[in-house]
Amino acid sequence: xxxxxxxxxxxxxxxxxxxxxxxxxxxxxxxxxxxxxxxxxxxxxxxxxxxxxxxxxxxxxxxx
Numbered sequence: 663x664x665x666x667x668x669x670x671x672x673x674x675x676x677x678x679x680x681x682x683x684x685x686x687x688x689x690x691x692x693x694x695x696x697x698x699x700x701x702x703x704x705x706x707x708x709x710x711x712x713x714x715x716x717x718x719x720x721x722x723x724x725x726x
Contacts, residue, residue, distance in 0.1 A: 663711050668718045676722075680715045683708055 668676065687708045693699035 663714065665714055665718065668714060669721075673719060673722050676715055676719050680712065680719070683712045683715060687712065 668679070671679070687705065690699060690705045690708060694702060694705065699705075
């Protein structure tokens with residue numbers, strides 16, 4: 663997910679995206695704990711996406 667794509671979304675859409683990413687992160691953590699996840703790099707990518715969404719939300723909040 664690119665930052666330019668996220669900047670085009672509204673704050674409500676970003677919050678929904680953030681919730682979806684947090685749920686995905688939880689699911690990945692559970693899969694790692696139960697040794698069902700073979701590609702552990704997915705967790706890192708999800709963490710980076712969460713950080714991107716939070717950063718853009720913060721930018722939009724400050725510039726209002």
